[in-house]
Amino acid sequence: MTNQQTFSVAVVGATGAVGQQMLKTLEERNFPVGQLKLLSSKRSAGKTITFKGEPYTVEEATPEAFEGVQIALFSAGGSVSKKLVPEAIKRGAICVDNTSAFRMDPEVPLVVPEVNEEDVKSHNGVIANPNCSTIQMVVALEPIRQKYGLKKVIVSTYQAVSGAGLEAIEEMKTQTKEVLEGNEVNxxxxxVGGDKKHYQIAFNAIPQIDLFQDNGFTFEEMKMINETKKIMHMPELEVAATCVRLPVETGHSESVYFETEQGGASVSELKGLLETAPGITVQDNPSEQLYPMAIHAVGKPDVFVGRLRRDLDRDNGYHMWVVSDNLLKGAAWNSVQIAESLVKLGLVK
Amino acid sequence: MTNQQTFSVAVVGATGAVGQQMLKTLEERNFPVGQLKLLSSKRSAGKTITFKGEPYTVEEATPEAFEGVQIALFSAGGSVSKKLVPEAIKRGAICVDNTSAFRMDPEVPLVVPEVNEEDVKSHNGVIANPNCSTIQMVVALEPIRQKYGLKKVIVSTYQAVSGAGLEAIEEMKTQTKEVLEGNEVNxxxxxVGGDKKHYQIAFNAIPQIDLFQDNGFTFEEMKMINETKKIMHMPELEVAATCVRLPVETGHSESVYFETEQGGASVSELKGLLETAPGITVQDNPSEQLYPMAIHAVGKPDVFVGRLRRDLDRDNGYHMWVVSDNLLKGAAWNSVQIAESLVKLGLVK
Structure with missing residues (x-):
């Protein structure tokens, strides 16, 4: 007999790519789920989803659905979060929001537990989960920043289509078959689902993720730039990003150049820091062709780091290759980790 | 009746991915080919290839095959070039070599005609064609360097499998089918054909092109670094590269960050320079989602530049996205351009 406290949990967007991974992660982590509510749009309501062997009927996400909910994990798009997070808070829930709706709100902590777990304490009912491409980068940079400081980051991403949802995965697969058979693609x-033009992803690389901003960067790139500064509490950090979508199903890769404040650290010193840091697996042995790759990261919670090498011109410059499952550490697993932090720190009433 | 001078041309590696594009380019450019010799390994000798409607039998590339040849275009791998370029020179040919065999030899000019055409004059029988990923980057940087100087370049590449030859294209297609059908891949x-381990390219991104060097960079990355400095006559230029292979058939893309010597130039000033520069097509209109992509660059000789934007932290920092057909400007077309420069400058005897 166990007297472990359990919590009433809601998953909003339960039928989506990330929602499904959230449920799987809650199961695998044996999160102390008491009551469970699976919420979605009206369109998906009525579906049945199994959790720990029990069938659950998906309900429409309405304000009233949050009555009695203690922890609400949101991943159903920014407009849903904007509308329903305040309703959930009003009814006493703490929300972990995996959309961009509240990330840059100064009243809302933006948390990657390996980097700034303590920030959850300053929540006002909602904690934002950062963008997938940001999370894996800051996890890899943090142990180095702690010891040597950080001055500048330039990242180019290689992002999987699952970041754009289940429909994007289907589009990529269907298109790929069409191209192989020599057919036209459509x-x-x-x-970007909501943008004007659509392009072939099969056997291509598209340098646009999310909408363009006035400064020529895309919103995805600005997320990486602004969120990194916020999570690390470094408004002065120089960050630049180029975000690119690839014909990869799951697993984001990143080519990261960074300059530390204090130069001179050897690659083996940095590797040592990464090897003992939480949430990181170092895969780095050029002589054995060992480096992280998307297909090997799928289904795993860690951030994989390799190809760590010194810049040939600057003694505080380094390059690395960072890969992680964008649906797990990039979304579902980081959200569940935040929920675990809330429980651990006694913040869930 | 025309009295245009013609030249005896040999194409070495005529049955390969680049060799085929060389022949197509010679045809399309109406290069003044007199006698034509198609040379290959013993294995491919005897095949028939059509050039300008005439059938040619492929012959084995032996030292004697170069008797009477004035211009020899090599693209059959470094070991073939090392062995046969000296033999061709001995027999009076000028060689344009599309392998890495002679690129860093201080006695051999390394030429991208848009950047350093005059260097062909200092040839000693052989002119090296740079690596595909280097060529498109220096074409895009040169007009900016000429006006504002260049201090630092950091590039991350998105490279197509055709750079690894026809067999790599076949492997990618076969593998992709297998993955879509849920089968094991092999x-x-x-x-890298000659390395120990081989990895799935379908729906993946592999951060290795060519063999690893002792400094942790791959040979492909070191080619980009060293060749850029040599072509631009800037040994002091800071250059770093991360080279990544993607499941794209043809068309290399590059995310390029660069810092100019003189800061403050606006994006529209830089765009103006690129728009009037030789060999460049600017495709850059975020509001219309216009940017270069691999699938649109295939079969075209130009280097396509877009996503040009200012760094948000440094007033001499910029980002751009550069795409080109790696078999054309990256190989065949640049080689034929060098041959055209040789003819134009009266260097072919």
Missing amino acids: PEILP | PEILP
Whole structure:
């Protein structure tokens, strides 16, 4: 007999790519789920989803659905979060929001537990989960920043289509078959569902993720730039990003150049820091062709780091290759980790 | 009746991915080919290839095959060039070599005609064609360097499998089918034919092109670094590269960050320079989602530049996205351009 406290949990967007991974992660982590509510749009309501062997009927996400909920994990798009997070808070829930709706709100902590777990304490009912591409980068940079400081980051990403949802995965697969058979393709979703033009992702690389901003960067790139500064509490950090969508199903890769404040650290010193840091697996042995790759990261919670090498011109410059499952550490697993932090720190009433 | 001078041309590696594009380019450019010799390994000798409607039998590339040849275009691998370029020179040919065999030899000019055409004059029988990923980057940087100087370049590449030859294209297509059908794959070629391990390229990104060097960079990355400095006559230029292979058939893309010597130039000033520069097509209109992509660059000789934007932290820092057909400007077309420069400058005897 166990007297472990359990919590009433809601998953909003339960039928989506990330929602499904959230449920799987709650199961695998044996999170102390008491009551469980699976919420979605009206369209998906009524579906049945199994959790720990029990069938659950998906309900429509309405304000009233949050009555009695203690922890609400949101991953159903920014507009849903904007509308329903305040309703959930009003009813006493703490929300972990995996959309961009509240990330840059100064009243809302933006948390990657390996980097700034303590920030959850300053929540006002909602904690934002950062963008997938940001999370894996800051996890890899943090142990180095702690010891040597950080001055500048330039990242180019190699992002998987699952970041754009289940429909984007289907589009990529269907398109790939069409191209192999020599047929015309008819792109309808990627690069951005809500933008005007759509391009072939099969056997291509598209340098657009999310909408363009006035400064020429995309919103995805600005997320990486602004969120990194916020999570690390470094408004002065120089960060630049180029975000690119690839014909990869799951697993984001990143080519990261960074300059530390204090120069001179050897690659083996940095590797040592990464090897003992939480949430990181170092895969780095050029002589054995060992380096992280998307297909090997799928289904694993860690951030994989390799190809760590010194810049040939600057003694505080380094390059590395960072890969992680964008649906897990990039989304579902980081959200569940935040929920675990809330429980551990006694913040869930 | 025309009295245009013609030249005896040999294409070495005529049956390969680049060799085929060389022949197509010679045809399309109406290069003044007199006698034509198609040379290959013993294995491919005897095949028939059509040039300008005439059938040619492929012959084995032996020292004697170069008797009477004035211009020899080599693209059959470094070991073939090392062995046969000296033999061709001995027999009076000028060689344009598309392998890495002679690129860093201080006695051999390394030429991208848009950047350093005059260097062909200092040839000693052989002119090296740079690596595909280097060529498109220096074409895009040169007009900016000429006006504002260049201090630092950091590039991350998104490279197509055709750079690894026809067998790599086949491997990618076969593998992709297998993955879509849920079958096991059995990688045998990529990332590097001659290396120990082989990895799945379908729906993946592999951060290795060519063999690893002792400094942790791959040979492909070191080519980009050293060749850029040599072509631009800037040994002091800071250059760093991360080279990545993607499941794209043809068309290399590059995310390029660069810092100019003189800061403050606006994006529209830089765009103006690129728009009037030789060999460049600017495709850059975020509001219309116009940017270069691999699938649009295939079969075109130009270097496509877009996503040009200012760094948010440094007033001499910029980012751009550079795409080109790696078999054309990256190989065949640049080689034929060098041959055209040789003819134009009266260097072919």
